[in-house]
Amino acid sequence: MMNMENMKSILSKKTVGIAGCGGLGSNCAAALARIGVGKLIIADFDAIDASNLNRQYFFWEQIGQQKVFALADNIHYIDPMIEVIPHDLKLGPAEIISIFADCDVIVEAFDLAEMKQMIIETVGPEFPDKPLVIGNGMAGWGYSNTIKTQKVADNIYVCGDGITEISEDLPPLAPRVGIVAHMQANTVLSILLGNTNQEAL
Amino acid sequence: MNITLNNRPDAFDEDNMTFEELIKKKNFTFKLIVTKLNGKLVKKDERSEVVINDGDDVTVLHLVSGG
Numbered sequence: 731m732m733n734m735e736n737m738k739s740i741l742s743k744k745t746v747g748i749a750g751c752g753g754l755g756s757n758c759a760a761a762l763a764r765i766g767v768g769k770l771i772i773a774d775f776d777a778i779d780a781s782n783l784n785r786q787y788f789f790w791e792q793i794g795q796q797k798v799f800a801l802a803d804n805i806h807y808i809d810p811m812i813e814v815i816p817h818d819l820k821l822g823p824a825e826i827i828s829i830f831a832d833c834d835v836i837v838e839a840f841d842l843a844e845m846k847q848m849i850i851e852t853v854g855p856e857f858p859d860k861p862l863v864i865g866n867g868m869a870g871w872g873y874s875n876t877i878k879t880q881k882v883a884d885n886i887y888v889c890g891d892g893i894t895e896i897s898e899d900l901p902p903l904a905p906r907v908g909i910v911a912h913m914q915a916n917t918v919l920s921i922l923l924g925n926t927n928q929e930a931l
Numbered sequence: 932m933n934i935t936l937n938n939r940p941d942a943f944d945e946d947n948m949t950f951e952e953l954i955k956k957k958n959f960t961f962k963l964i965v966t967k968l969n970g971k972l973v974k975k976d977e978r979s980e981v982v983i984n985d986g987d988d989v990t991v992l993h994l995v996s997g998g
Contacts, residue, residue: 754998843963843994850965854972869997884970895995
């Protein structure tokens, strides 16, 4: 049996890396903080812009702050006991290898497809045993039921509709970005608690 | 040959083909894709050499921007 107490005692010993602190990363981090993941390693190079507030887990008074530091604050508003390691930098292969080496799971939370490809091609060969949870396709609104979670290969999980790309007509918005961010957090939970059968994702 | 492509069965007249040939044949024209063969990553510059055979499990993941 797995009650909240058993769950918390497992999760409190786990470390999750979050690559990118925008719509996916900030919301995923908040969900993981609320369920008691012990340590979060977060990375982003960007500062908060007013236009980010339509979907990202930041607040009006934080505009202009670096995302990693504002997110560390917001995680600590949820739970001050969580260890947060913020990295204010642009992630490339070398940075990914050095800062996420000790993570139990890595969450890909970039916006650009090029960056998603880069992290998959880095984590695959460098950390073949480390699960990577990707967000892929969440622009626009409606079509909630086209969003799904799939294990596409050993240690690679993909959350999203796989199709919708951001454009003028398909902006990233809180509801669909939030669905995918929370689906990623839910997949992290499946991995950390040890049930990753497709039907359990 | 019969393979599993993106978790679904798929059949081809050829006995085998390279990843590049498969991508062309299936019309995967997306700019950014990640390719895997039997769970192992196949890098972009390996796609012209890596050969897919009967029974292989193939993943072609199309990546889109947004997050």
